[in-house]
Amino acid sequence: SSTFSADTPIIAAAASTKFALEEIVKAFHQDSGKNIRVSYASSGNLTRQIQRGAPFELFLSANSRYVELLAQQKKTANTAITYALGHLVLITNRQTKIALDTELKGISQLLQKNSLNRFSIANPAHAPYGIAAQEALKNLKLWEQIRPHLVLGENAAQAAQFSSSGAAQAGLVSYSLALAPALKNSSRFVVIPANLHRPIEQSMVLLNNAGDTAKLFFKYLQGEKAGKILSRYGYTKP
Amino acid sequence: MAESPKMAIHIRLQQQKPIPLSVELECKEGELLALVGPSGSGKTTVLFAIAGLHKAEKGIVRCRGELWQESEKRQFLPAHQRHVGMVFQNYALFPHMTVLDNIRQALSDSPKSEQIIEAQALLKKVHLEGLENRYPKALSGGQQQRVAVARALARKPKVLLLDEPFSAVDQVTRRKLYRELRTLRQSLNIPMILVTHDLEEATLLADRIALLHKGEILQTGTPEFVASHPKTATVARLMDQQNLFTAKVIEHDKETQKTHLRWRGIALEAFYQPQLLLNQRACWMIQPSDILLHRRDKPTKGDQENPFQGKVVEQFESRGLANLLVEIDPELKINIAINVPLHVARRNRLAIGENIGISLLREGIHLMPYQKLRRDVL
Amino acid sequence: MAESPKMAIHIRLQQQKPIPLSVELECKEGELLALVGPSGSGKTTVLFAIAGLHKAEKGIVRCRGELWQESEKRQFLPAHQRHVGMVFQNYALFPHMTVLDNIRQALSDSPKSEQIIEAQALLKKVHLEGLENRYPKALSGGQQQRVAVARALARKPKVLLLDEPFSAVDQVTRRKLYRELRTLRQSLNIPMILVTHDLEEATLLADRIALLHKGEILQTGTPEFVASHPKTATVARLMDQQNLFTAKVIEHDKETQKTHLRWRGIALEAFYQPQLLLNQRACWMIQPSDILLHRRDKPTKGDQENPFQGKVVEQFESRGLANLLVEIDPELKINIAINVPLHVARRNRLAIGENIGISLLREGIHLMPYQKLRRDVL
Amino acid sequence: MDWQALTLSIKLSLAALLFLLPIGIIFGRWLAYRQFFGKSLLQTLLTLPLVLPPTVLGYYMLVTFSPTSGLGAWLSSTFDTSLVFNFQGLLLASIIFNLPFAIQPMQRAFAAIPREIRDAAACCGMKPSRVFWKIELPLAWPGVVSAMVLSFAHTLGEFGIVLMVGGNIPGETQTIAISIYDRVQAFDEQSASIMSLSLLLFSILTISFTFWLSMRSEQKYG
Amino acid sequence: MDWQALTLSIKLSLAALLFLLPIGIIFGRWLAYRQFFGKSLLQTLLTLPLVLPPTVLGYYMLVTFSPTSGLGAWLSSTFDTSLVFNFQGLLLASIIFNLPFAIQPMQRAFAAIPREIRDAAACCGMKPSRVFWKIELPLAWPGVVSAMVLSFAHTLGEFGIVLMVGGNIPGETQTIAISIYDRVQAFDEQSASIMSLSLLLFSILTISFTFWLSMRSEQKYG
Numbered sequence A: 001s002s003t004f005s006a007d008t009p010i011i012a013a014a015a016s017t018k019f020a021l022e023e024i025v026k027a028f029h030q031d032s033g034k035n036i037r038v039s040y041a042s043s044g045n046l047t048r049q050i051q052r053g054a055p056f057e058l059f060l061s062a063n064s065r066y067v068e069l070l071a072q073q074k075k076t077a078n079t080a081i082t083y084a085l086g087h088l089v090l091i092t093n094r095q096t097k098i099a100l101d102t103e104l105k106g107i108s109q110l111l112q113k114n115s116l117n118r119f120s121i122a123n124p125a126h127a128p129y130g131i132a133a134q135e136a137l138k139n140l141k142l143w144e145q146i147r148p149h150l151v152l153g154e155n156a157a158q159a160a161q162f163s164s165s166g167a168a169q170a171g172l173v174s175y176s177l178a179l180a181p182a183l184k185n186s187s188r189f190v191v192i193p194a195n196l197h198r199p200i201e202q203s204m205v206l207l208n209n210a211g212d213t214a215k216l217f218f219k220y221l222q223g224e225k226a227g228k229i230l231s232r233y234g235y236t237k238p
Numbered sequence B, C: 001m002a003e004s005p006k007m008a009i010h011i012r013l014q015q016q017k018p019i020p021l022s023v024e025l026e027c028k029e030g031e032l033l034a035l036v037g038p039s040g041s042g043k044t045t046v047l048f049a050i051a052g053l054h055k056a057e058k059g060i061v062r063c064r065g066e067l068w069q070e071s072e073k074r075q076f077l078p079a080h081q082r083h084v085g086m087v088f089q090n091y092a093l094f095p096h097m098t099v100l101d102n103i104r105q106a107l108s109d110s111p112k113s114e115q116i117i118e119a120q121a122l123l124k125k126v127h128l129e130g131l132e133n134r135y136p137k138a139l140s141g142g143q144q145q146r147v148a149v150a151r152a153l154a155r156k157p158k159v160l161l162l163d164e165p166f167s168a169v170d171q172v173t174r175r176k177l178y179r180e181l182r183t184l185r186q187s188l189n190i191p192m193i194l195v196t197h198d199l200e201e202a203t204l205l206a207d208r209i210a211l212l213h214k215g216e217i218l219q220t221g222t223p224e225f226v227a228s229h230p231k232t233a234t235v236a237r238l239m240d241q242q243n244l245f246t247a248k249v250i251e252h253d254k255e256t257q258k259t260h261l262r263w264r265g266i267a268l269e270a271f272y273q274p275q276l277l278l279n280q281r282a283c284w285m286i287q288p289s290d291i292l293l294h295r296r297d298k299p300t301k302g303d304q305e306n307p308f309q310g311k312v313v314e315q316f317e318s319r320g321l322a323n324l325l326v327e328i329d330p331e332l333k334i335n336i337a338i339n340v341p342l343h344v345a346r347r348n349r350l351a352i353g354e355n356i357g358i359s360l361l362r363e364g365i366h367l368m369p370y371q372k373l374r375r376d377v378l
Numbered sequence D, E: 001m002d003w004q005a006l007t008l009s010i011k012l013s014l015a016a017l018l019f020l021l022p023i024g025i026i027f028g029r030w031l032a033y034r035q036f037f038g039k040s041l042l043q044t045l046l047t048l049p050l051v052l053p054p055t056v057l058g059y060y061m062l063v064t065f066s067p068t069s070g071l072g073a074w075l076s077s078t079f080d081t082s083l084v085f086n087f088q089g090l091l092l093a094s095i096i097f098n099l100p101f102a103i104q105p106m107q108r109a110f111a112a113i114p115r116e117i118r119d120a121a122a123c124c125g126m127k128p129s130r131v132f133w134k135i136e137l138p139l140a141w142p143g144v145v146s147a148m149v150l151s152f153a154h155t156l157g158e159f160g161i162v163l164m165v166g167g168n169i170p171g172e173t174q175t176i177a178i179s180i181y182d183r184v185q186a187f188d189e190q191s192a193s194i195m196s197l198s199l200l201l202f203s204i205l206t207i208s209f210t211f212w213l214s215m216r217s218e219q220k221y222g
């Protein structure tokens, strides 16, 4: 490709990290003068692609499970590092009249009144934020009741689209998404306490063909500047 | 021409596009009108206009008191409401239906139980028994055409439009179909318009013929009359008259009821036709059947009328007739076509190269206004 | 029949499916063979087999020394290598090409620059000048057919196959095309096979005709001979002979060169045809042209041969001939068809209901083996 | 094997066909026989559902029909129905993204019927409706079948738009395609393969039977 | 506006057409004129790419062609090429999932040419290849165009299989469809709308021009 020199590494990143990562990549370019190309997709898809020889040098997963899987299959060049933790938010469209609270009391009231229609989460079968959402709902003893009302997004972003568009009354999605400018205007949200689910570990690992730039970026992500950016996008330090 | 109310169908068409058309036609109940004319003269287009498949720019089509088209009133009855039976020039059978079903489509007014019986009766009429369950692609050209005829009849039409309906049928079958058509005319009593390029067919079947040329009707009348008394040389040519020449009118003699002509220096006598101007050129024609062959043994009465000596330069037989081309002036290469029964030809030992005498019967010499004749007229 | 090497084209076909076919045909250089037969007899199928568009189960097709098909050797030359010029019964023009381009497709052997000139010359031959840039859908039926003829000629074929090539063309144009075809025969010198249902056309154009019936060739010969000397009553019927009857053979008289018949109680004299068994039934026919009309004023020589008195029951004119149906036995309803020149009919004041005398000329009475005749034979 | 999802998919495909058949035939026939200004443009517009990624198309549909939108609110107040997260929504989505496959082949099939055949039908006194049923439709049938097969297969396989509009609710909007997708995403490759094979097998049986039927009737007269 | 992705998509669509055109024509024509046992089955197999969800199909392609598979390893050792994560891979994927749309309409278009027209061409001495170029192809052209338009639009819009096989690499395998999808996922609705509209506009222009051209030539003789 004409716009990227040969030593521009391609890194694979979970789609949910897109907001933060785009800014970090820019900052990295300013600081080091080096370019990075990012292929965003769901962590699961990226894992499958890496298994099949995708030319990625670094993998940022929204879930530590996939990274471990790759390590087992000797696709990784170093040990994985959790560089950030993700958080869940309860989100709803501005026009939807729902009381938002960290214990989802408003939702359970709606459930009792039988007036909850649809509630969106990412698919707990494979999406990291979906798994966390399921855990949180289970811990709040809402899971069984809410199950018939669930609509499942392919990923957290789709779950957010469901609720932010008003098609679903509310949903549990990632904090980083909720901070996106477009959502800020159309939605309201509260952050769910991290103790309601296992940590949503944003793991990263260098892959077998990692070059110097990728290694540099791996370090950069653990640095202070990246940390600041990450925290602005709703991630916390591990 | 004011339309008479007795006419079962009356058509007046005027258009410039896609082809110029200026046609006025009428046809009575039970009358069979043959629409003849050269290939491309617009015959099919006229039928389409009657059937409602072509909408002429300006036009009136009236059928049995119904107004089918009147362009000024913006009235145009769609084809399916017109009750016409139409045989298409290229048959247009429904390829996905058996012969029987093709015909039954036009019988949909009858109850189901009768449809099959009626369809089979029609198939018998067109001599196609046993082919009920064939699909059109498994039929020969002539068989397809006859199915198309049966389908048109099945419609119980108010007017029957036949676009060269027998062109693909062999002569023997055709003769049978002619007979069926004649029977039908009596039983149906509807106007029928038959497009044909076969003048013999027209003569055989039609009460009147209308001659179409470049979108215009040149003449209508009984087939025999149009053939023997064409209004113009063009009509004569289109009626396949081979003996067509020009001459000068010399004298009209009322007493003897003769008109005298000068034809390439030769004096000719025709029957009295005073409508042609004296000392002007005119066209004239004679039908081969009005030419007498002089018998070698004993001269007959007609032999005195316009006698010529000539040499047979072409001869072929067809249908029991010997068709001869007789060169009566080797210098001017004037040839005259005559035909005689075969046995007469044989008895007179006619053959190419033989010298014979002929007489152009006065009664047969028909005069027309002058026009330049094409060289290729035989 | 052993195939002679001089034959330009030789065909032998045998099949049961999709229709039974058992055909052997030959045609010389420059010869025009007319393939006639009733609708559905297999004419198109035979042409398709020659052109390589139909593969007969068993068959040999040889053309000018080339082997085009020999089923035993499993040899079958595909159509595009056969160099046939074919006019399809339904024209089969290329709808997406102009008239000129349609013709040029068959001229692809010529250099580009010559193609247009040649194509235009051909268009002129079929009298279609000026229509070069039309698409087929904007042509009338007859115009399309003539384009198809031009295209077939453009191929510079080794054999010309014409499937009813003039069926949609009007009579005047057709006559011109006949002349072109005759000129062409001389210049091309290739075998030509013409399928036609018009016996007159066959007579006019063909050297020989082959009569096909239900997939079998019944008789071949010159058109005149087949018409006047059919081998069987079936052939006579297919050749549109209307005077076809049965009689009993009474006597063969070698001395007077007569064969005596008894026909429904009446004695008939025919010319000497001893091949028919005595005291057996036979079929006989006579062409209308071999029937003499007795002149009211003066009897002629032929009047003594098989004289009959009868009444005119039907009369129509066509092409200068009066076609009469004469009822010679009101009880048995035996009708005989005769035709006389119009002027003769007029002079004798023939009309329906008139009583007339006729003679069946001995020379015209042709005998054939006995077979049951269909009732519908006129 | 997720029988529920398979049943739903089949139900959805058949229901979509039920709508696409008349829509495709009516539009296809209309486009085939009518000439008008802007016809190319209209034909183009009918192919556009293909141009956008299904998920994106689904998103726009979601936004349009969600209860917070004007149209969605009107629908829910007037008809007490909603076109998201339920079968109706899936159906609408399936119909929309199949329009191009349904209409175009049918248009071509109707256009291929010679003018004179339809003229002959009119001269037989057949009303336009009868001409349609007895002549046009049977002659266009192979093209119609082809369009239907494509639409049927496409509905079975589509998941982007279906996921977006339907919300992946088991038993309600979780089609077999989504179910297979989920299994693959969950690294449950065995289930995914079993389901894929069942789906393929089912498709092969139904589609090849359809083709065979249509071919047979065509050969009779073709 | 992601011009890079748009360019890539157009390149991909055109390249796919370049392959689909001959494949569709050859297969379509063959299916139209040949009768053989199992023809319905073969036709069915050719519609199957539609039945599986694109992502799943993409996954199976990934499994088949990745360098870790037998076929992939052979490809890479023999031709030094790989059919995943690059343009070739996208192209192959696009060709496969468009096969049903390319072949079926073309088959119908060839089947609609009357037998006698082809016979007449042979009698004009035209070799089969010439018959094909001069007669069959021009007459089938409206159907071919219709198939091409569907394939073109479908390639522009497809993203499931492309994402899986291509790996969403900017400048290499990130098509406009993926790019729009990404924007939508990132709630960057403005960019998404701009890109969607541009894509639609581009499609409308190219496709309607194509339709118009094909219609014009058809009207001349149709």
Ligand SMILES: Nc1ncnc2c1ncn2[C@@H]1O[C@H](COP(=O)(O)OP(=O)(O)OP(=O)(O)O)[C@@H](O)[C@H]1O
Pocket: B018, B019, B037, B038, B039, B040, B041, B042, B043, B044, B045, B046, B089, B197, C137, C138, C139, C140, C141, C142, C143, C168, C170
């Ligand atoms: N769309 C068109 N554009 C221009 N000319 C046309 C169009 N359609 C037909 N024509 C011309 O109109 C004329 C009349 O056609 P029509 O089919 O009525 O002739 P026809 O008398 O039936 O001839 P035929 O005896 O050969 O069937 C022909 O010369 C034909 O070339």
Ligand SMILES: Nc1ncnc2c1ncn2[C@@H]1O[C@H](COP(=O)(O)OP(=O)(O)OP(=O)(O)O)[C@@H](O)[C@H]1O
Pocket: B137, B138, B139, B140, B141, B142, B143, B168, B170, C018, C019, C037, C038, C039, C040, C041, C042, C043, C044, C045, C046, C089, C197
């Ligand atoms: N596929 C088929 N199956 C059965 N019979 C067929 C099939 N195709 C043609 N036939 C029959 O074969 C016979 C011969 O057809 P062909 O077209 O050769 O006749 P033809 O002599 O050319 O007649 P016409 O003068 O009417 O054109 C016809 O009786 C027709 O019905």
Ligand SMILES: [Mg+2]
Pocket: B043, B044, B045, B089, B163, C140, C141, C142
């Ligand atoms: Mg005509």
Ligand SMILES: [Mg+2]
Pocket: B140, B141, B142, C043, C044, C045, C089, C163
């Ligand atoms: Mg024939």
